Structures are given as structure tokens and as C-alpha cells.
Amino acid sequence: MESNPKVRVNHLTKKFGDLLVLDDISFDIPEGELLCVVGPTGCGKTTFLNSLTKLYDITSGEILVNNEPVNLKKQNLAYIFQENSTMPWLNVEQNVSFGLDIKKVPEKEKKERVEEFLDIVGLTPFRKYYPSQLSSSMLQRVAIARAFATKPELLLMDEPYGQLDIELRFKLEDELVKLWQKTKTTVFFITHNIEEAVYLGQKIMILTNKPTKVKKVLDNPLPRPRDITSPDFIDLRNQVTDLIKWW
Numbered sequence: 169m170e171s172n173p174k175v176r177v178n179h180l181t182k183k184f185g186d187l188l189v190l191d192d193i194s195f196d197i198p199e200g201e202l203l204c205v206v207g208p209t210g211c212g213k214t215t216f217l218n219s220l221t222k223l224y225d226i227t228s229g230e231i232l233v234n235n236e237p238v239n240l241k242k243q244n245l246a247y248i249f250q251e252n253s254t255m256p257w258l259n260v261e262q263n264v265s266f267g268l269d270i271k272k273v274p275e276k277e278k279k280e281r282v283e284e285f286l287d288i289v290g291l292t293p294f295r296k297y298y299p300s301q302l303s304s305s306m307l308q309r310v311a312i313a314r315a316f317a318t319k320p321e322l323l324l325m326d327e328p329y330g331q332l333d334i335e336l337r338f339k340l341e342d343e344l345v346k347l348w349q350k351t352k353t354t355v356f357f358i359t360h361n362i363e364e365a366v367y368l369g370q371k372i373m374i375l376t377n378k379p380t381k382v383k384k385v386l387d388n389p390l391p392r393p394r395d396i397t398s399p400d401f402i403d404l405r406n407q408v409t410d411l412i413k414w415w
């Protein structure tokens with residue numbers, strides 16, 4: 169166990185009526201870690217995120233952020249989903265500054281952060297475009313810039329690239345790594361895609377089928393940028409696949 173983790177999940181259990189979904193789950197996420205989570209469909213990954221963000225009451229156990237119970241007013245958590253979460257009535261730059269407006273970030277700093285993150289995700293030329301004028305990968309870039317611009321202490325990503333084709337996914341994965349390295353944000357990244365988990369994760373957490381437990385947490389020491397064709401990459405991918413074959 170970490171002495172001072174960013175997130176501590178302690179004996180978390182979640183039931184819906186008689187249906188046991190999360191079964192006594194415990195793990196830590198150290199500050200600044202990029203953790204990828206893979207698990208079978210319906211095992212409760214979204215239920216976990218909804219418990220973390222307090223949308224659901226948990227049945228027993230605890231979830232701590234900075235050693236305190238989650239407090240969304242105090243702790244800055246950001247969330248990126250698979251679905252488009254941009255606001256259609258705001259243009260790109262207004263979407264990115266939205267979270268900063270809510271947090272009442274001073275005007276000068278807000279402008280600087282919007283510029284910085286629009287630039288990193290390559291959307292500066294499209295700043296006046298509205299969501300209806302953008303492709304799905306551009307919409308995800310807006311969501312990513314908006315999330316990182318708020319300088320979250322914890323970024324929760326739920327299959328954010330699930331609907332993108334392979335080439336765009338690779339690009340956005342590289343952008344995420346760049347942003348993560350630059351900002352040192354703690355990232356909890358849920359995916360069904362084993363290759364994506366091995367490409368991104370510093371650690372890879374494999375969940376079991378329902379009722380869900382943590383099956384294994386693998387370290388991923390592969391150097392970056394990662395080469396998906398290298399023997400070490402393929403070896404680790406196969407290890408994860410073997411663990412997943414028998415959910």
C-alpha cells in the first residue's frame with residue numbers, strides 16, 4: 169500500500185438491490201500515475217466511476233482522494249466519456265474555457281490556459297468552430313483540452329476513444345501521453361482495448377467478471393514512446409490477454 173496515495177479504494181462493495189456488482193475492491197493510485205483498467209463488458213467500470221464521483225452511494229467500504237472522502241467541491245476531478253460531451257451552443261474556445269469560467273479562474277490566466285491547451289491538441293485554427301462542424305476525434309480533443317485546462321488532480325476517462333478509428337485513436341493516445349507527462353495529472357483510464365492499455369498505462373489493472381474483483385495489477389515499465397511491434401510490448405500484451413481470456 170502507498171503511504172500517501174492520490175486515490176485509495178478500500179473494501180469497496182456496491183450492490184444494486186440483490187445484484188452484487190463490485191465485490192470488496194481495494195487498490196491505490198499513486199499521485200501522477202496513469203492507470204489503465206481493463207474488464208469485461210458490464211463488470212461495473214462505470215458503476216465504479218459513478219461511485220467515485222458520488223453519483224451512486226456505495227454499499228460499503230470507502231473511496232478516498234488525498235486521504236479524504238471524495239468532495240467534489242474541494243477536489244478537482246475531471247471526467248471524459250466516450251460520448252461527445254461538448255456544449256453545442258459554445259464554440260471550441262468557449263467549450264475549453266467553460267470549466268475555467270465555473271472555477272472563476274482570473275481572465276488573464278484563463279486566456280493563457282485556453283491558448284496553451286488549444287495549441288497542444290491542435291485546435292487553434294478551429295477555435296471559432298461549433299461542435300456540429302467538428303469530426304468525432306476533434307470533439308474528443310475539445311473534451312481533452314477542456315479537462316486538462318482545469319488542471320484536474322484526477323482525470324477519469326471512460327473509454328474515451330472507443331468510437332474512433334485506429335489511426336485517430338493512436339494520435340489521441342499520443343496526445344494524452346504528452347499531456348500527462350507535461351501536467352503530471354493522475355489518470356484513471358478505462359478501456360476494453362488491451363493494446364491501448366499496454367500502450368498507455370504505467371500500470372494495468374485487470375478486473376474479473378461480475379461480481380467484480382481486482383484480478384491483477386501489472387507494472388508496465390516499457391520505455392516511451394512505445395513500439396507496439398516490439399517483442400517486449402507483444403509479450404506484455406499477451407500476458408494481459410492471457411489474464412483476460414479467463415475473466
Ligand SMILES: Nc1ncnc2c1ncn2[C@@H]1O[C@H](COP(=O)(O)OP(=O)(O)OP(=O)(O)O)[C@@H](O)[C@H]1O
Nearest residue numbers: 184187189207208209210211212213214215216378
Ligand atoms: N442504476 C442501476 N440499477 C441497477 N443495476 C445497475 C445500475 N447501473 C448498473 N447496473 C448493473 O451493474 C452492472 C455493471 O454495470 P456498468 O455499467 O457499471 O458496467 P460497465 O463495466 O461499465 O459496462 P460496459 O463495459 O458495458 O461499459 C450491470 O450488470 C448493470 O446492469
